């Protein structure tokens with residue numbers, strides 16, 4: 001899609017209008033691949049499947065589209081450039097969109113066993129995980145880079161992959177699970193320096209509802225995102241549902257950009273055991289019952305992150321668009 005002739009601010013407004021006012025984002029990708037039996041205990045995480053099992057990645061994207069997602073996020077979160085063709089990083093997500101649109105046009109789904117076609121607008125977002133995600137030890141959940149980390153180091157780390165993703169056929173870049181202000185600032189500068197011609201969203205994560213995981217206040221992080229005209233949505237991902245409402249209110253204090261939220265299931269990731277552990281009292285039903293409250297607080301793009309599934313996305317879509325089936 002790109003930004004040629006389109007103001008970044010109207011890119012998202014036009015898309016949201018086309019979706020009916022709100023958009024549905026997909027759910028967890030890596031954890032869904034795991035649910036389908038993949039072992040992602042690998043430095044590339046979900047991107048491992050782009051090489052070893054691309055059909056499954058495509059199938060999961062399609063499951064989310066069929067569940068009502070308007071935005072699907074590529075498996076490039078933890079992808080490194082080595083081992084990938086330039087276009088490979090979001091190619092599978094773009095292919096899934098093509099297949100989805102063809103199926104809608106043909107009027108049937110050959111393997112979803114459903115005669116009902118619900119064609120909706122679809123964007124492909126190219127995922128960029130944060131620097132610590134590459135340590136592959138779950139430490140994006142602590143987000144502290146230490147005093148020796150510099151803006152320049154982060155920029156150099158992200159530069160090449162960002163250039164490739166910007167030309168990969170995706171409609172926008174999803175900077176996900178951003179753990180601190182420094183990395184947000186690095187992304188802002190890279191978008192400008194590299195003349196990236198597609199828009200981006202900035203999505204932070206939090207474990208306390210006031211600050212992002214490093215301890216930087218969400219308000220200061222959202223301010224950085226607000227300062228960049230190419231940023232078309234600001235929000236929160238991979239954060240427990242119970243913290244989302246307050247975070248939306250904080251973000252809205254400092255920006256008028258559309259707010260995107262895609263929380264995790266509310267379970268807690270244990271970086272040592274590499275397992276998700278149930279948190280008492282949070283269920284999928286709770287997650288879905290929050291959606292109306294999040295909408296009322298001013299969010300307009302809603303999806304799920306780790307451990308959410310196509311069922312979560314289907315339920316979000318029903319709440320937003322009041323579908324009876």
Ligand code: MET
Pocket residue numbers: 027028029030031046073077127176177238305306
């Ligand atoms: C740790 S957050 C991961 C986000 C990524 N888009 C995924 O769902 O796999």
Ligand SMILES: [Zn+2]
Pocket residue numbers: 028237238264305306
């Ligand atoms: Zn997540």
